[in-house]
Amino acid sequence: MIIVQQKPLHEIFQMARNFQRLLIVGCDGCASVIQVGGEKQAKVLKALLEMERRLKSKQELRIKAMSILRQCDRQIVTTSLHSLVDDYDAVISLSCGAGVQTLAELFPGKIIIPANDTKFIGMHDTKVGKFYEMCRACGDCILFETGGICPITRCAKSLLNGPCGGQAKGKCEVGGWKNDCAWVLIYNRLKERNRLDLFTKFRLPRDYRVSEHPRELGGEPEEKEETA
Amino acid sequence: MREAYSELMKQIKAGKFVFTGELEPVKSTNLHEVIEGAKVLKGHVVAVNITDNPTAFGYMNALVPSYLIQREAGVEAVYQMTTRDRNRLALISDVLAAGALGIKNILALTGDHTTVGDTPQAKPVFDLDSATFVYMLRKMIDEGVDLNNNKIENPPKFNIGIAAAPNADPLEPEILKIERKVKIGVDFIQTQCVYSVEQAKNFLDAASHLNTPILLGIAPFKSLGMMKWMVEFVPGIKVPEEIQDRIRKAKERGGKEAIFTENIEIFSQMIREIRKTTNAAGIHVMAVGFEWIVPKIIEHTGLLLVSSISLWRFSLGESPREHTQYNGLHEYGCSY
Numbered sequence: 001m002i003i004v005q006q007k008p009l010h011e012i013f014q015m016a017r018n019f020q021r022l023l024i025v026g027c028d029g030c031a032s033v034i035q036v037g038g039e040k041q042a043k044v045l046k047a048l049l050e051m052e053r054r055l056k057s058k059q060e061l062r063i064k065a066m067s068i069l070r071q072c073d074r075q076i077v078t079t080s081l082h083s084l085v086d087d088y089d090a091v092i093s094l095s096c097g098a099g100v101q102t103l104a105e106l107f108p109g110k111i112i113i114p115a116n117d118t119k120f121i122g123m124h125d126t127k128v129g130k131f132y133e134m135c136r137a138c139g140d141c142i143l144f145e146t147g148g149i150c151p152i153t154r155c156a157k158s159l160l161n162g163p164c165g166g167q168a169k170g171k172c173e174v175g176g177w178k179n180d181c182a183w184v185l186i187y188n189r190l191k192e193r194n195r196l197d198l199f200t201k202f203r204l205p206r207d208y209r210v211s212e213h214p215r216e217l218g219g220e221p222e223e224k225e226e227t228a
Numbered sequence: 229m230r231e232a233y234s235e236l237m238k239q240i241k242a243g244k245f246v247f248t249g250e251l252e253p254v255k256s257t258n259l260h261e262v263i264e265g266a267k268v269l270k271g272h273v274v275a276v277n278i279t280d281n282p283t284a285f286g287y288m289n290a291l292v293p294s295y296l297i298q299r300e301a302g303v304e305a306v307y308q309m310t311t312r313d314r315n316r317l318a319l320i321s322d323v324l325a326a327g328a329l330g331i332k333n334i335l336a337l338t339g340d341h342t343t344v345g346d347t348p349q350a351k352p353v354f355d356l357d358s359a360t361f362v363y364m365l366r367k368m369i370d371e372g373v374d375l376n377n378n379k380i381e382n383p384p385k386f387n388i389g390i391a392a393a394p395n396a397d398p399l400e401p402e403i404l405k406i407e408r409k410v411k412i413g414v415d416f417i418q419t420q421c422v423y424s425v426e427q428a429k430n431f432l433d434a435a436s437h438l439n440t441p442i443l444l445g446i447a448p449f450k451s452l453g454m455m456k457w458m459v460e461f462v463p464g465i466k467v468p469e470e471i472q473d474r475i476r477k478a479k480e481r482g483g484k485e486a487i488f489t490e491n492i493e494i495f496s497q498m499i500r501e502i503r504k505t506t507n508a509a510g511i512h513v514m515a516v517g518f519e520w521i522v523p524k525i526i527e528h529t530g531l532l533l534v535s536s537i538s539l540w541r542f543s544l545g546e547s548p549r550e551h552t553q554y555n556g557l558h559e560y561g562c563s564y
Contacts, residue, residue, distance in 0.1 A: 156341055157312075157352065161359035161408055163401050164338045165393040165420065168463035174341045177463060187401040200404050202412060205316065205360040205375060 001030040001124065002096045003131045004037060004116040012045070013052050015113045016092060020059060022049065023088040024115075025081065025103070026067030027095035034124055034131070037094030037116060039067035045092065045115065064088070071099025077106055085110055139210040145198050147189030154182035160203035163187070230387075230415060234332030235304050236275040237387040237415055240441045245503055245531055246510035248306060248418065248443055249273040249522050251297070253288040262293045265519040266301035272523040273513070275304040275333060277418070281313060284345025291322060295329040306389060306418075307331045310339025315355035316364065320374055323365065327384025335389040335418065336361045359409050362388055366413045387415040394419045394431035394444070395464045403434050410438045418512045421447040423467045425501045432506050441509030444502060448491040448515050448525065452479045488521060496528035503531055 006012075016022060024042045031037025046065035053061050068080040071093060081103075085091060090111040093100045097118040104112045120133040136153045142160075143150055152158045156166075156174035162183030166173040170184040190199045232238045239246050249269040251262050262278075269276055276297060280290040294305035307326050314322065326334065338361075342352040356364065364375050365388050372383035390409050396402035406417065417440055422428045428444050435442060449455040455475050458465050471494055478490035495513075502508050513522045 156343075157338060157354045157357070159338065159354065159357045161357050161405065163396075163405060164357075165391065165396070165402075166341060166344075167396070169397050171463075173463070174343050183405075184398065184401055187398070187404075196404065199401070200408055202359060202363070202408050204363070205356055208355070 001033060001122065002098070003034060003119045003122045003124075003133075004031050004096050005119055006036055006041075006094075006116050007114070009048060009052075012092070012113065012115050013049070016049065016090065019089040019111070021062045021088045022064075022090055022092060023081075023085060024049075024063060024065040024092045025071065025094065026065075027071040027093075027099050028067055029070045029072065029095070029099075031095050031099075031116065032067065037096075039065070042067055042094055045094070062088075067094075071095035072102055074102060074106065077102050081107070137211070138206075139215070140206065142203070145201065146186045147193065147195075147198075149182055149185045149189060151182045151186065154180070154185070159183065160206065230413065231385075232387065232415075233385045234275065234387045236306065236333055239274050240416060240509050244510075245508075246443065247273040247522075247526055248275050248277060248510065248512045249519065250277040250279065250512070250514045250516055251293070251519070252279045252282060252516045253290065253293045255285070255287050257288070259288070259293055259296060263296060263300045266297035266303045268519045269522055270301055270303045272526045273303070275306050277306040277308055277335060277512070279516075280308040280310045280337070280339070281345070282340070284312065284340045284342050284347070284350075286345070286347050291326055291329070291331070294326070294331055298330060304333065305331055306333040306335050308335045308337060309361070310337045311354055311356045311358065311361050312339030312342065313353055315353055316375060319356065319361065319364065320368075323368060323384060323386075324380070327382075327386070332386060333389060334365065334386045335391065336365060336414075337391055358390060359405075359412065362390065362409050362412050362414055370413075388413070389416045389418055390414045392417050392419045392431070392435070392442070393464075394422050394427060395466075397464060399431070399434055406435060407438060410440050414440060416440065416509065417442045419443065419445045421445040421514065423465075423471060423498075425498060425505065428502055428508065429506055432508060436507070443510040443512040444508050445512045445514060446495055446498065448495055448513070448518075448521055449475055449487065450515075450518050451484065452476065452487060488518075488524075491521060492524050492528050495525045496530075499525070499529045500531065503529070 024046055026032060026038045026042035028038060042065040046063045049063060050061055053059055069076050071077060085107050090113055091103055092113045092115050093103055094115050100112055100114045121135040121137060122131045122133045124131055133153055135150060138152045151160065151162060155162055156172055157164060163181050167181035167184055170181050171177040172179045172181045187199055190196055232241050236246065251265045253259065253262055266276055278290040278294045281287055290308050294307040297303050298305050336358050338358040342348060342350040367373055367375065368380060368383055369386060372380050374380060392406055393402055419442065422444055432442060452475060455467060455472065459467050474490050474494060475487060478486040499511055515521050
């Protein structure tokens with residue numbers, strides 16, 4: 001899932017300072033699941049904004065807080081919001097960067113304020129309340145060969161032929177010897193499975209064209225223009 | 229077997245026990261110290277490594293000093309190249325430039341991560357890693373083409389080295405990684421530092437099936453502070469208690485001068501033992517900032533034909549502790 005984190009409040013207040021009519025839109029997708037950008041958080045942000053304005057100025061504020069199913073879906077956004085947005089000067093999005101941009105594209109006349117920073121694609125460990133980055137969307141998955149451990153994401157250097165000399169007792173020098181060395185994890189996993197042949201396999205330089213951005217996928221292939 | 233293009237490789241192939249040194253261009257436009265350092269090392273080492281932004285500190289590039297020590301000091305360079313700061317296009321450019329400048333050895337490294345250096349905000353590149361870099365070098369040298377098989381006019385000729393971490397814990401993935409690169413085609417291996425013969429043997433045994441010449445790294449202590457820092461802060465380093473003790477006592481006895489003398493004793497003894505009891509191809513001495521100690525250590529081993537035969541006899545004779553010094557010590561070593 002996409003892991004997001006709310007920006008510091010003063011940054012959100014700063015971006016919203018010139019607008020009196022604000023629509024706060026949460027997203028019931030990833031942001032809601034990790035309790036950063038759902039309806040509840042939209043309502044909390046509404047209360048905080050009203051409090052801040054009351055303290056700083058006497059300006060009349062009109063805020064609506066709501067949430068929609070997914071902000072990264074064009075159709076859902078259109079049907080849920082198109083009749084609403086005209087009543088507001090700006091929209092505060094509690095989604096990831098994909099949601100913010102979907103709103104911006106569908107409502108080009110509106111200012112869209114991102115309330116979150118989009119951090120990474122990751123896993124949620126609810127027990128310890130932590131999120132871990134698990135995928136960098138490199139576009140060329142080799143998890144089958146690496147024991148289900150992604151070296152592109154979990155090796156700080158994204159090495160295809162690790163480990164490097166920067167590990168000690170299986171810990172990585174990047175980040176102060178706290179993170180596991182992905183290549184030692186891969187080694188241990190493959191050794192368990194008696195598949196060290198996969199570990200010693202030499203992997204050619206990556207073709208970065210597969211992750212050349214912006215990427216797109218699907219749809220009908222565009223018809224080639226007929227030339228006379 | 230691949231051709232020896234460099235003097236370093238020729239001597240290794242001829243079965244000589246070789247020494248290499250190391251010099252570090254710094255954050256300066258002045259190369260005086262590097263060139264003077266090379267002159268000090270000349271005649272004692274067969275080649276000198278020039279570091280490439282070591283531990284991700286932004287210093288002068290390694291190519292210019294590599295060229296200049298060859299031209300100004302007449303010492304062969306081992307041009308260190310990391311994949312941290314350059315994508316494959318820039319690597320190709322620098323490799324071709326090195327060929328034009330008469331460089332004969334390249335040490336292919338991944339490089340320490342940007343975040344451990346003095347410009348931690350930098351975007352790390354790592355387009356290639358040391359293995360894919362070796363692969364590219366082989367294509368350039370052997371086939372005269374780049375990664376996309378585009379033809380190179382006048383392909384460069386280098387001998388390729390890689391680094392190894394003899395103290396890696398766990399060691400097996402390190403060995404398997406070296407094996408991966410050896411299969412692609414490397415000519416020699418230079419290791420991070422070892423501080424005991426046992427540690428050296430441990431690594432040499434684990435890597436013996438690779439049939440690749442290994443130069444073991446040693447790093448004398450410039451001061452007591454440096455030793456303490458390495459013991460305390462460089463993970464994986466274990467300097468034998470006995471050596472620590474000798475350095476500490478030297479400091480008490482006669483300050484800096486005595487530390488230097490003790491270094492010469494400790495490391496020449498270790499080198500002699502390595503020479504006698506292992507199949508190491510040579511020693512890579514890292515004494516950045518006090519290069520003058522390198523000739524003294526090497527002379528004191530008595531392994532190199534030096535001009536003064538009396539000095540040679542002196543150093544052989546004066547080693548009563550030679551056979552007992554390292555008994556009972558376990559695995560040690562360090563990596564910078």
